[in-house]
Amino acid sequence: MSTARKLSVKKPVKLIFSGGFLGSGKTTALAELAKRLIERGMRVGFITNDQSENLVDTIIVRQMLTDLGVPVEEVVKGCFCCKFDELIDHVEKILVHNPDVLMGEPVGSCTDFVAAVANPIKIQYRDAFRFAPFSIMVDPDRVRSLILNETQTDFPADVAYLFGKQMEEADNIVLNKVDLLTEKESERLLAAIGDRYPGKKLLAVSAKEGTGMDEWFDDLISGRPGANTVLSQIDYDRYATAEAVLGWLNAAVKLQADQQFDAGRFMTSLATRLRDRFKTDKGEIGHLKFVFTSAGKSMWANLTHLADEPAIGGEKLDQLLRGTLLINARVRLEPEDLESIVRESLDQVSKKMAVQSEINDLQCFSPAYPEPAHIIREPVE
Ligand SMILES: Nc1nc2c(ncn2[C@@H]2O[C@H](COP(=O)(O)OP(=O)(O)OP(=O)(O)O)[C@@H](O)[C@H]2O)c(=O)[nH]1
Numbered sequence: 001m002s003t004a005r006k007l008s009v010k011k012p013v014k015l016i017f018s019g020g021f022l023g024s025g026k027t028t029a030l031a032e033l034a035k036r037l038i039e040r041g042m043r044v045g046f047i048t049n050d051q052s053e054n055l056v057d058t059i060i061v062r063q064m065l066t067d068l069g070v071p072v073e074e075v076v077k078g079c080f081c082c083k084f085d086e087l088i089d090h091v092e093k094i095l096v097h098n099p100d101v102l103m104g105e106p107v108g109s110c111t112d113f114v115a116a117v118a119n120p121i122k123i124q125y126r127d128a129f130r131f132a133p134f135s136i137m138v139d140p141d142r143v144r145s146l147i148l149n150e151t152q153t154d155f156p157a158d159v160a161y162l163f164g165k166q167m168e169e170a171d172n173i174v175l176n177k178v179d180l181l182t183e184k185e186s187e188r189l190l191a192a193i194g195d196r197y198p199g200k201k202l203l204a205v206s207a208k209e210g211t212g213m214d215e216w217f218d219d220l221i222s223g224r225p226g227a228n229t230v231l232s233q234i235d236y237d238r239y240a241t242a243e244a245v246l247g248w249l250n251a252a253v254k255l256q257a258d259q260q261f262d263a264g265r266f267m268t269s270l271a272t273r274l275r276d277r278f279k280t281d282k283g284e285i286g287h288l289k290f291v292f293t294s295a296g297k298s299m300w301a302n303l304t305h306l307a308d309e310p311a312i313g314g315e316k317l318d319q320l321l322r323g324t325l326l327i328n329a330r331v332r333l334e335p336e337d338l339e340s341i342v343r344e345s346l347d348q349v350s351k352k353m354a355v356q357s358e359i360n361d362l363q364c365f366s367p368a369y370p371e372p373a374h375i376i377r378e379p380v381e
């Protein structure tokens with residue numbers, strides 16, 4: 001391993017990283033945890049991550065946390081594992097703000113984080129950082145479809161393999177969205193997870209409503225050392241296949257109109273149309289997310305399952321003449337098909353709402369074979 005550069009910290013910075021499959025609630029939860037840290041008087045920095053530019057999460061996190069003094073950096077065009085040096089560059093930028101805690105959200109299709117990111121950091125920057133327990137968030141519906149095979153999914157077995165590997169390397173497995181479950185169902189799912197992945201701390205939370213977040217928060221700040229479970233074995237071909245079945249689209253679109261329009265209606269209409277097209281093509285959704293920005297304000301929409309309705313969040317933007325829409329779609333489709341569906345649907349919704357849309361930037365691809373810069377599979381204290 002190459003010689004590490006010197007990072008300047010007054011005292012070790014706590015690293016709170018939370019992974020988990022696409023749409024499991026990482027951004028929602030980490031932003032919520034960041035607010036709690038700030039309430040306790042801690043200084044926080046945040047790093048987002050994506051396979052491409054124009055990341056929705058960065059805008060959302062900035063809207064939620066910038067006013068609270070949180071510097072937000074992003075690592076784009078590859079996961080933290082494959083962009084290790086860039087990750088450290090951005091960590092360095094945040095260290096200038098003298099944080100007590102640095103939070104990071106790896107891409108939802110990423111695994112082998114401990115071997116590829118945590119262990120190299122522990123070895124190269126031993127005095128600068130302390131990992132909190134590494135948490136993996138899971139969505140109840142994905143547990144039912146990918147682990148328990150109780151519900152139908154068009155994701156292939158390799159996606160279930162990736163989903164399992166994410167849990168295998170966790171210190172904490174966090175079943176999120178329990179507001180959608182009965183207590184009995186949440187207990188049943190946690191028990192099923194516990195059977196398959198013994199020795200983990202299991203938590204049930206609703207990042208949205210706050211349930212269970214205190215227990216998780218207390219564990220993260222307890223001083224219990226984390227990111228200690230390195231995967232002893234992982235088949236990179238299967239991992240790569242799981243990522244490659246996803247079409248990954250990031251686009252920035254300029255919108256303007258002669259008559260005022262409602263960004264929420266625009267996004268709902270677009271998300272619904274896309275969902276219906278994906279359904280026809282068996283295009284299982286990992287996560288479809290939009291953020292609409294106008295005059296420094298942002299409103300967003302998310303959809304994580306074909307059976308759901310889009311959820312709207314952020315500030316109300318209902319009397320607009322112009323704005324920018326970021327589209328992030330992770331869907332089980334060939335990239336060409338995903339791109340043409342997005343272009344067509346955008347066109348149709350724009351016409352219907354008498355809004356002119358112009359795509360300024362669009363990338364659509366399948367994630368490349370993961371090639372981490374470092375892999376250290378031996379346990380590191
Ligand atoms: N009902 C419910 N919805 C939630 C909860 N937490 C997150 N969500 C919703 O789940 C969707 C995805 O949330 P995100 O926080 O963006 O998920 P993510 O894991 O960061 O997604 P990616 O970064 O794309 O992998 C959004 O619509 C959230 O509002 C929860 O506790 N309950």
Ligand SMILES: [Mg+2]
Nearest residue numbers: 026027057105
């Ligand atoms: Mg996110």
